[in-house]
Amino acid sequence: MYMYVVVRIEESQKKESMVDQRFSHLTCSEIPYHFPDPAAGKPSPMEFSSGGDDPDSHPGGKKRYHRHTAHQIQRLESMFKECPHPDEKTRSQLSRELNLHPRQIKFWFQNRRTQMKAQHERADNSALRAENDKIRCENIAIREALKHVICPCCGTSPASEDPYFDEQKLQIENAHLKEELDRVSSVAAKYIGRPISQLPPVQPIHVSSLDLSMASFGGPSLDLDLDLLHGSSSSVIPTLPFPQLTISDMDKSLMADIATNAMEELIRLVQTNEPLWIKGAADGRETLNLESYERIFQSPYSHMKNPGIRIEASRDSGVVIMNCLALVDMFMDAKKWMELFPTIVSRAKTIEVISSGMLGSQSGTLQLMYEEVHVLSALVPTRQLYLLRFCQQIEQGLWAVVDVSYDVPHQDSQFSSPSKAQRLPSGCLIREMPNGYSEVTWVEHWEVEEKAPIHRLYTDLIHNGLAFGAERWLSTLQRACERFACLMVSGNSPRDLGGVIPSPEGKRSMMKLAQRMVNNFCASINPANGQQWTTLSGLNEFEVRATLHKSTDPGQPSGVVLSAAATIWLPLPPTSVFNFFRDERTRPQWDVLSNQNPVQEVAHIVNGSHPGNCISVLRGLNTSQNNMLILQESCVDSSGSLVVYCPVDLPAINMAMSGEDPSYFPLLPSGFTISPDGRAQEGGASSSIGSGSLITVAFQILVSNLPSARLSPESVTTVNNLIGNTIQQIKAALNCSTTC
Numbered sequence: 001m002y003m004y005v006v007v008r009i010e011e012s013q014k015k016e017s018m019v020d021q022r023f024s025h026l027t028c029s030e031i032p033y034h035f036p037d038p039a040a041g042k043p044s045p046m047e048f049s050s051g052g053d054d055p056d057s058h059p060g061g062k063k064r065y066h067r068h069t070a071h072q073i074q075r076l077e078s079m080f081k082e083c084p085h086p087d088e089k090t091r092s093q094l095s096r097e098l099n100l101h102p103r104q105i106k107f108w109f110q111n112r113r114t115q116m117k118a119q120h121e122r123a124d125n126s127a128l129r130a131e132n133d134k135i136r137c138e139n140i141a142i143r144e145a146l147k148h149v150i151c152p153c154c155g156t157s158p159a160s161e162d163p164y165f166d167e168q169k170l171q172i173e174n175a176h177l178k179e180e181l182d183r184v185s186s187v188a189a190k191y192i193g194r195p196i197s198q199l200p201p202v203q204p205i206h207v208s209s210l211d212l213s214m215a216s217f218g219g220p221s222l223d224l225d226l227d228l229l230h231g232s233s234s235s236v237i238p239t240l241p242f243p244q245l246t247i248s249d250m251d252k253s254l255m256a257d258i259a260t261n262a263m264e265e266l267i268r269l270v271q272t273n274e275p276l277w278i279k280g281a282a283d284g285r286e287t288l289n290l291e292s293y294e295r296i297f298q299s300p301y302s303h304m305k306n307p308g309i310r311i312e313a314s315r316d317s318g319v320v321i322m323n324c325l326a327l328v329d330m331f332m333d334a335k336k337w338m339e340l341f342p343t344i345v346s347r348a349k350t351i352e353v354i355s356s357g358m359l360g361s362q363s364g365t366l367q368l369m370y371e372e373v374h375v376l377s378a379l380v381p382t383r384q385l386y387l388l389r390f391c392q393q394i395e396q397g398l399w400a401v402v403d404v405s406y407d408v409p410h411q412d413s414q415f416s417s418p419s420k421a422q423r424l425p426s427g428c429l430i431r432e433m434p435n436g437y438s439e440v441t442w443v444e445h446w447e448v449e450e451k452a453p454i455h456r457l458y459t460d461l462i463h464n465g466l467a468f469g470a471e472r473w474l475s476t477l478q479r480a481c482e483r484f485a486c487l488m489v490s491g492n493s494p495r496d497l498g499g500v501i502p503s504p505e506g507k508r509s510m511m512k513l514a515q516r517m518v519n520n521f522c523a524s525i526n527p528a529n530g531q532q533w534t535t536l537s538g539l540n541e542f543e544v545r546a547t548l549h550k551s552t553d554p555g556q557p558s559g560v561v562l563s564a565a566a567t568i569w570l571p572l573p574p575t576s577v578f579n580f581f582r583d584e585r586t587r588p589q590w591d592v593l594s595n596q597n598p599v600q601e602v603a604h605i606v607n608g609s610h611p612g613n614c615i616s617v618l619r620g621l622n623t624s625q626n627n628m629l630i631l632q633e634s635c636v637d638s639s640g641s642l643v644v645y646c647p648v649d650l651p652a653i654n655m656a657m658s659g660e661d662p663s664y665f666p667l668l669p670s671g672f673t674i675s676p677d678g679r680a681q682e683g684g685a686s687s688s689i690g691s692g693s694l695i696t697v698a699f700q701i702l703v704s705n706l707p708s709a710r711l712s713p714e715s716v717t718t719v720n721n722l723i724g725n726t727i728q729q730i731k732a733a734l735n736c737s738t739t740c
Contacts, residue, residue: 068108072098076105080112245408247352247368255354255406259366259390262404262425265297267394269315270429270441272296277315287465288313288445310448313424314469317441322481324399324432327440328362331401332391334369339515340480342522343642343673344473346382347372354388363393368406374526375467376642376673377696378533378545378565379455382526383421383448383468397432422447440477442470457569457694461678472639479608479637486607487511505659510605513662514615514633520556521644521669524563525698536716542566544723546716548703557666557702564719565698568727570736574641574674574693580734581643581672582634584618589733592725597622599630603657612636617653618645629653631667640675670699695730697723 068076075098079086086094091105098105269276276296277286290311320327330336334348348371357365367389374382386408391401405422424445431439446468454462461467487508533545546564551557570577580586588596603617618630631653632645646669656662673696699722703715731737 068100072100076108076112080109084109084113084116245351247354252354255368255388256366258404258406259388259402262388263390263392263400263402265425266402266427266443267400267429268296269425269443269445270400285469285471286315288315306449308449310450310463312446312448312465312468313444314465314471315441315443316470316474317439318474318478319433320438320440320478320481321485322438323436324397324430324438327430327438327481328391328399328401332362332365332367332389339519341473341476342519343376343640344373344468344476345371346374346523346526351386357391361393362391363399365391372526373468375458375461376522376525376640376675377458377567377694378525379567380458380462380467381419383419383446385421385423387423394429399430400427401430402427419451420449440474442474442477444468444470444473457567457677461675461694464678466639466676466678475637475639479613479635482608482613483511483515483635503659506657507605509656509659509662510603510615511607513656513665513667514605514607514631516662517631517646517667517669518633518635518642518644520667521642521671521698521700524669524700525565525673525696536564536720542568542727544720546719551702557668560703561668562701562703562715562719563698564701564723565696566723566727567694567696569677569692569694570731570734571692572734572736573691574676575636577674577693577695577734578612578634578636578641578643581674582612582632584616586733587618590726590729592722592729594620602629603653607633608635610636612641626650640673642671642673644669644671646670668700668702672697697726697730699723 076094079090079094083090086105086109088102091102091109094100094105095102275289275292278289279286288311290313293313330340334350338345338348348369351368351370354366354368355364357363369387369389370385371387372382372384374380386406387403388406389401389403391399393399402425403423404425424447426443426445428440428442431441433439444465458467466472533547536544536546544564544566546562548560548562551559551561581590584599584601587599588594598621599618600621601616602619603615605615607613607615613635614633616632616634618632619626620628620630627650628647629650630645631648632643634643635641646667648665648667652662652665656665675694677692677694679691699719701715701719701722
């Protein structure tokens with residue numbers, strides 16, 4: 001308590017000194033403004049012309065002032081609002097229009113700018129004076145309170161009058177503590193393998209603006225107009241302007257309280273069963289009983305006050321092939337978090353580490369983060385939110401990680417999503433298993449206010465809680481951890497390229513190349529940097545949407561890239577559609593770019609227990625492009641599946657198979673996402689349309705090698721024909737006469 005009071009008074013004294021310094025230099029002599037003489041009865045200088053070359057000056061050097069007419073002042077004021085710094089041409093035009101000398105026009109604008117600057121400084125001074133008075137009052141109150149300080153241990157007053165204001169003593173103690181911290185950090189770093197985070201400073205921390213650029217897009221986007229698109233005159237929006245955040249000690253204390261309460265609620269949600277959670281009779285999904293939740297936590301839902309708010313809450317549990325400490329480390333690293341969930345998390349960034357964990361442990365770590373979660377379709381907007389992520393070790397071998405939304409000032413003005421989503425206490429409980437695996441129980445709890453109608457294709461999937469539910473998070477985590485496990489296995493695939501079995505390093509290089517391809521594909525469907533989709537065409541059964549971005553990343557072709565996507569519904573189960581896309585024998589039926597030529601799989605790398613989780617290298621038959629191969633990865637879990645492919649030249653594949661770093665191989669992937677439509681009703685009965693699949697077809701095309709290129713009508717026609725022909729061939733091959 002005493003330390004806090006000392007720091008508070010020191011900060012106040014510093015602010016007082018800053019205010020006094022601000023006032024000290026504001027003298028009238030330093031303001032270059034021609035003020036009138038009140039005794040002489042002269043009008044305001046804004047009504048007169050002034051200047052050394054005034055043609056109406058008297059020969060004796062004494063200037064003769066002329067009062068401007070009301071029309072002249074009105075015209076000058078209107079021009080000043082448009083352009084405070086007019087050029088010589090504009091001044092000459094005003095001179096002829098108002099019958100004034102150009103010098104009079106010039107000095108009128110100079111005086112007007114000076115007057116405006118003085119007004120702004122007076123306003124700033126008033127605000128600083130008010131703040132200074134407030135700080136003085138706080139100091140007086142704190143000093144009075146310190147006179148009556150009582151020791152909580154012995155109940156007596158301090159021995160001296162105010163020993164805690166001994167600045168020299170505090171400085172010596174601070175220096176001693178810093179030396180001790182550096183010594184402990186250097187010793188611990190030898191055993192932990194990394195330096196310990198330094199303690200946060202006492203003064204407020206100014207957090208820089210968010211860097212929302214993604215590596216897959218190669219930096220900030222160009223302002224490329226889409227005015228040539230049919231029915232659109234919008235342009236690609238640049239990086240979103242995020243405000244600077246100042247996190248004070250009071251903010252940190254509030255964040256810690258919110259995170260602690262969220263952790264307690266998450267643990268109760270995980271450990272409590274019925275009647276808090278209701279298990280579906282048909283699918284076994286666990287959803288939250290809202291009445292029981294309100295009764296147990298004594299927190300009425302907002303949807304009871306606002307019928308436009310929807311609640312999504314689900315729970316799921318399963319075994320993950322990764323130890324709990326590795327999982328916790330990946331969850332607390334924003335970059336690794338995105339690598340674990342590329343199909344769900346489109347963007348994540350740690351804004352500030354509010355508190356660091358214990359020595360060599362993540363327990364007690366609290367972070368303020370920004371995150372965007374998405375569904376792989378251009379028809380579903382991303383959910384954008386700030387959140388607090390808190391990690392805590394409950395007991396030996398049991399960890400918990402909780403996320404809860406945190407309101408940041410002015411966040412609504414920077415979010416472009418048509419829905420406002422709040423993440424109520426959500427997260428997971430991770431229990432260590434003897435075999436090195438982990439048992440994970442996941443809880444997702446959302447409060448969503450839709451500002452715009454959900455697209456009809458995704459209404460059931462989102463309203464049933466499947467799009468952002470716990471089942472999707474857990475199944476994606478299980479598949480990602482299987483992939484990591486396969487990456488560490490040193491065995492080789494029975495099939496190989498050119499009869500040469502790839503080395504373990506070559507296998508890992510190929511898997512990293514394929515992973516970068518998948519991440520790039522997912523990012524292209526929901527682009528970063530505030531880029532908006534533009535509808536190219538709305539056909540009878542689907543609409544094509546597109547966006548442009550500049551590509552400068554070494555891992556992508558340099559130039560302007562067009563991303564286009566369309567989503568359709570097919571009356572087939574997702575498994576059947578996935579098997580159709582990943583089978584190289586059926587590829588000529590839908591791949592319009594291969595001219596219906598057959599392909600042959602020449603390399604195969606397993607990256608999961610399901611036979612559909614694999615990486616393939618395909619070679620086109622009966623084609624003249626013998627040096628061009630197709631890299632393809634297919635992955636599937638209970639929440640959906642992906643088939644992503646990209647043309648890669650033969651030398652690049654050979655380099656990757658030999659174990660070289662694949663980070664700089666250019667990739668421009670395309671592919672398909674397949675997910676259930678969510679239309680199955682309770683009890684196993686289907687709706688009148690029947691349960692089926694939602695398929696998103698996405699292409700990336702290099703529009704131009706010039707970074708300033710614009711989209712032409714020919715490119716629009718090419719994209720529409722490419723996606724339209726692909727969809728028509730898919731329908732014909734699967735015997736689907738109609739889509740929805």
